[in-house]
Amino acid sequence: MMPNANPNPKITSEAHLLDSVHRGEWKQRDAWRALRILSEFVDGFETLSDLEPAVSVFGSARTKPGSEEYVLGEQLGAALAKANFGVITGGGPGIMEAANRGARSAGGVSIGLGIELPFEQKLNDYIDIGLDFRYFFARKTMFVKYSQAFCVLPGGFGTLDELFEALTLVQTKKVTRFPVVLMGVSYWQGLIDWLRDRMLEGGKIAEQDLDLMLLTDDVDEAVSHIVSACAYLKECGDETP
Template identity: 60%
Template sequence: MTLRGSRVPRSTTDQRLLEGREPAGWVHSDPWRVMRIQAEFVEGFGGLAELGPAISVFGSARTRPGHPTYALAEEVGAALVGAGFAVITGGGPGAMEGANKGATEAGGTSVGLGIELPMESGLNAYANLGINFRYFFVRKTMFVKYAEGFVVLPGGVGTLDELFEALTLIQTGKITNFPIILMGATFWGPLLDWLRHTLMAEGMLSPGDLDLLRVTDDVAEAVAWIVAAQEERRGSGFSATS
């Protein structure tokens, strides 16, 4: 399931599953799909079971080397390794590549969890442990199950998807002692203002919901928050792979 430099598919497995435009023969093909999904879970669990403490890092695939956010991603990756964590990313280009690069060059475990997409192909060169998935929901499980927190760099729709999904899991008690760090006060400030002055003002958020997010421009501060949460988590008897 590990792919590097593979061809870009014209359609993806997820697309074919979700569009649902198949003839009545679906009753024969869907059981095989279930087995493929099961196989992806088994592959992911097997590949990451001995990973140890890790943090998932998200950010835009469109961030180019030389951009300040790419440099920030490298710094985050290296700092997490220095604090004893592996780094997990989506394995793509941009900020993901930066975080993988920082982790690898710091001598740490640098994980890339790729996804079959029509616009991307293979994993970046800095992921020294790579698994490629066909199904988004299987991959998303790995980001949470094998991480002790998220660091979220500036990004687009995919980054927001991971951010709000994790926030929902924390809000509903599905995961606990799980820090979410937003890197970049200027970038994330308008979103937090909207959450506070629109959603919270309308009663659509509880008063403490925004306290689940921490914002900083300081990598050392972000890592210190993560380490503190890790200690609290271990003190309460939970582990990332429970």
Template identity: 65%
Template sequence: MTLSGGRTAGGDKHRGPVVMRRGQVDTGMTDQHLLDSRGPHDWVHTDPWRVLRIQAEFVEGFGALADLGSAVAVFGSARTPETDPHFALAEETGRKLVEAGFAVITGGGPGAMEAANKGASEAGGVSVGLGIELPFETGLNPWVDRGINFRYFFVRKTMFVKYAQGFVVLPGGLGTLDELFEALTLVQTGKVTRFPLVLLGSDYWRGLLDWLRGTVVTEGKISPADLDLLQVVDDVDEAVATMVAARDERGAEGAGDPGPAGGPDGGSPGPP
């Protein structure tokens, strides 16, 4: 039997799907806290309220990117100056991806991200920036034509993986490595399929790959086949060709399968 306040005869209290017993039972009700204007206002910072804010970020991201079509994410260091050859490499990457029919997605920041957005925008393509709230960055770079600023890293990461059909990774630091290994783990575990990962700049990436091959594989922490998920190139045209080949493969498979595996462009699946 249910008593007032969502309590049962056995002493349990139900707050929606949550069950509280013994010392966890309180006497208040959710509606009461919502409607009572008296008392502290820190309820807007509690975890249940954050869930709504997280949900809102997902909704905003899905709404802004749902019509993006085929897209490739380009990652690289925010600390790359315009005088660095990697800046010109990122700009060329953005431009040539647009010429191949892709939208370009970056983290929206300065450095290599700005260069890729610049190349994409000047080529007349869709230049997307998915920014993140950080204490030491000042918002989206001026070459972002469609941008979203996120509070939560995990929401932002979801947008990268959902709406990009591949990653081109230029030399970068911890943020770049974070995105690279996040995507690599998702591919290795089968969470995403047919997702090319291209490392641009063999000199920069050689030390990391040598360590993975010589230590991590040797000690059995990963299998040799896991490294085959990464392609290392020095030529932008080769990186773009890899993305085009993957798109063509998805398109060929999707032509005979009208199900939820992808849209007409072979891109991301529809809403969950």
């Protein structure tokens, strides 16, 4: 996500949909919005249905080119492409741009799933297949449906949202168990410690829930973990319900 520098941001389609104030308009307008939502799912399914195995990479849009985290994202994108994975991101700048850039430089397929925001944010210049969404929930479906794994680099609220939604879907068996990799040990270690010391100790999660994530700084380890997990699931015939 990028900071909102616009004092008069536009109202997005999703904001209209979730508006809790103008109740009198719901009956007249929401039925038509349902058709627009359906069209986003149809466009996503048609565009991505023939996509090769892919990995979604998440991280901050605020990460600057040339920074250590940007370089890590670029290296990860290239390594995933060399392992024959397409790379899916949110299509914006920062970590998303880095992963798309790395994938393209290595000859892989680079995918960007953009989102309408109150401030301007266009798809980055390193995308081969691009889609723009009005609604987060339609976009999230595409991330999960067409990914074999998630790689999560340092980011903010949006990154945490994607991370915990993925973990919830896996934990509740709404999707096939697939690997979730946290890259950036110094960034994520405090979160892992809190999950263990507070949530696990308090009985809010189980010990095996912490095993749903691999924490590493090593790109080769991350890709090897994903390759091994995907091979295991394929061998076991494990399929999404």
